[in-house]
Amino acid sequence: MSLLVAEGLTYVYPxxxxxLDHVDLAVARGRRLAVLGPNGAGKTTLLLHLNGTxxxxxxxxxxxxxxxxWDRAGLVAWRRRVGLVLxxxxxxxxxxxxxxxxxxxxxxxxLARDEAEARVREALEALDIADLADRPTHMLSFGQKKRxxxxxxxxxxxxxLLLDEPxxxxxxxxxxxxxxxxxxxxxAGATLVFTTHDVVLAHRFAHDAVLFQDGRIVGHGPAxxxxxxxxxxxxxGLDAVEA
Amino acid sequence: MTPIDRIAATNRWRGRPLVExxxxxxxxxxxxxxxxxxxxxxxxxxxxxxxxTRGAGVPLATWAKILAAPLGFVLTxxxxxxxxxxxxxxALAPGGLAAASALTLRATAAIAGLLTLTxxxxxxxxxxxxxxxxxxxxxxxxxxxxxRFLLVAGDTAQSMNAAQAAxxxxxxxxxxxxxxxMLAANLLPRTLDRAHRLEQGxxxxxxxxxxxAVLRPEPPVSIRRLAAILALLVxxxxxxxxxx
Ligand SMILES: Nc1ncnc2c1ncn2[C@@H]1O[C@H](COP(=O)(O)OP(=O)(O)OP(=O)(O)O)[C@@H](O)[C@H]1O
Ligand SMILES: [Mg+2]
Numbered sequence: 001m002s003l004l005v006a007e008g009l010t011y012v013y014p015x016x017x018x019x020l021d022h023v024d025l026a027v028a029r030g031r032r033l034a035v036l037g038p039n040g041a042g043k044t045t046l047l048l049h050l051n052g053t054x055x056x057x058x059x060x061x062x063x064x065x066x067x068x069x070w071d072r073a074g075l076v077a078w079r080r081r082v083g084l085v086l087x088x089x090x091x092x093x094x095x096x097x098x099x100x101x102x103x104x105x106x107x108x109x110x111l112a113r114d115e116a117e118a119r120v121r122e123a124l125e126a127l128d129i130a131d132l133a134d135r136p137t138h139m140l141s142f143g144q145k146k147r148x149x150x151x152x153x154x155x156x157x158x159x160x161l162l163l164d165e166p167x168x169x170x171x172x173x174x175x176x177x178x179x180x181x182x183x184x185x186x187x188a189g190a191t192l193v194f195t196t197h198d199v200v201l202a203h204r205f206a207h208d209a210v211l212f213q214d215g216r217i218v219g220h221g222p223a224x225x226x227x228x229x230x231x232x233x234x235x236x237g238l239d240a241v242e243a
Numbered sequence: 244m245t246p247i248d249r250i251a252a253t254n255r256w257r258g259r260p261l262v263e264x265x266x267x268x269x270x271x272x273x274x275x276x277x278x279x280x281x282x283x284x285x286x287x288x289x290x291x292x293x294x295x296t297r298g299a300g301v302p303l304a305t306w307a308k309i310l311a312a313p314l315g316f317v318l319t320x321x322x323x324x325x326x327x328x329x330x331x332x333x334a335l336a337p338g339g340l341a342a343a344s345a346l347t348l349r350a351t352a353a354i355a356g357l358l359t360l361t362x363x364x365x366x367x368x369x370x371x372x373x374x375x376x377x378x379x380x381x382x383x384x385x386x387x388x389x390x391r392f393l394l395v396a397g398d399t400a401q402s403m404n405a406a407q408a409a410x411x412x413x414x415x416x417x418x419x420x421x422x423x424x425m426l427a428a429n430l431l432p433r434t435l436d437r438a439h440r441l442e443q444g445x446x447x448x449x450x451x452x453x454x455x456a457v458l459r460p461e462p463p464v465s466i467r468r469l470a471a472i473l474a475l476l477v478x479x480x481x482x483x484x485x486x487x
Binding site for chain 1: 249252257365371388437441444445446449459
């Protein structure tokens with residue numbers, strides 16, 4: 001059974017910009033899912049629906065087969081299981097230092113001080129930024145901020161980790177290093193869903209892929225086949241991976 | 244980010260317990276204000292300089308530059324003590340020079356004392372400490388968020404400014420004023436948008452509108468160090484009272 005399922009999601013931003021149009025999607029446990037599409041296709045909007053940040057005007061979302069609720073208790077339970085890392089790390093980091101920022105999620109889980117601290121150390125270790133623990137969040141490089149933001153979500157040990165363009169703006173080697181880190185997290189039990197503009201990376205890294213265009217899904221399937229399918233990729237305005 | 248913020252965030256004493264730094268900094272400030280300026284003020288200045296350069300590891304030149312900045316105001320204020328305006332126009336005030344140098348010494352020592360605290364402790368640590376003296380958590384959290392937003396808005400303003408300059412928005416005065424006005428008008432919606440997304444990011448990590456609690460590492464306070472600082476302050480006080 002799929003871990004997270006979206007059925008017929010439709011969303012129009014206030015002001016009348018249509019962003020999602022009857023989107024169906026299934027996230028299977030342990031299968032990395034890449035979401036691809038041109039700028040403005042609706043990728044970010046989709047991720048914001050998958051952890052309840054935005055509420056669809058039509059459609060429903062199932063977690064482990066049970067429909068989710070958007071009331072306070074429902075959202076709390078939902079976000080314990082589904083973590084989200086925003087596109088821009090500056091939108092996520094708010095505390096004076098990296099350590100303090102990463103501790104925010106674990107404390108919201110209601111963990112005791114010691115346990116929260118252990119979670120923070122573990123997440124910083126996993127993201128390879130233990131040496132940055134006491135650094136002010138404002139004095140980090142772009143890539144370091146990105147890692148700090150991901151650590152903030154990882155410290156909550158979510159079952160599903162939604163990442164909005166995790167490798168955008170990273171140099172090739174840092175991107176590879178980050179992917180290796182994510183793979184390790186996956187081995188520890190998290191299912192990864194990420195958006196990206198890097199078709200080659202998605203082809204190499206993802207198990208499944210969905211193609212977005214104008215708020216609609218125009219293709220889905222195993223990444224290996226789909227991203228090499230020139231016709232399907234063209235429907236999403238993307239270039240296929242060379243065989 | 245100002246140079247003071249930067250130093251506060253990176254100096255060697257950053258991780259020291261706030262109680263120690265506050266006792267030293269506020270103690271030096273109090274002594275500078277209470278004791279006769281000669282010879283206490285120079286002594287305080289020497290102690291502050293040693294603390295900041297040898298202790299916290301701030302380069303001497305940087306320390307001199309930071310200390311010199313407020314000195315301009317002090318000197319301007321002191322200058323007015325030297326002269327007096329009487330029936331015969333402007334004249335040297337009797338005892339004016341002594342009063343002016345006493346004021347300059349005292350103010351410099353006071354600033355130096357306080358700077359030992361502000362240069363070694365990030366503003367956010369100081370604000371967070373307000374909770375321990377009874378300020379409600381909500382107010383402290385708002386202050387911390389405001390601080391964060393000022394930094395981010397400052398960066399945004401800086402890059403917008405650079406982008407305008409790159410497109411020749413600053414070539415003459417008229418255009419510069421126009422560009423700056425547009426920047427200011429744009430900064431608010433941009434910052435609000437940012438705040439909205441920050442809220443989404445916080446919610447994603449389980450925030451439900453209650454406290455923005457984070458784990459703040461609290462280094463153990465050493466009684467020995469506190470005693471040493473207290474001894475230093477007492478020695479300075481005795482020196483300042485007895486030597487003149
Ligand atoms: N806050 C908002 N208010 C109104 N419209 C929005 C808002 N955010 C996004 N949109 C619109 O919704 C549509 C989908 O945007 P979304 O950010 O989901 O795209 P995306 O696929 O993530 O794009 P990108 O690759 O550039 O990040 C776009 O037409 C966009 O203009
Ligand atoms: Mg996006």
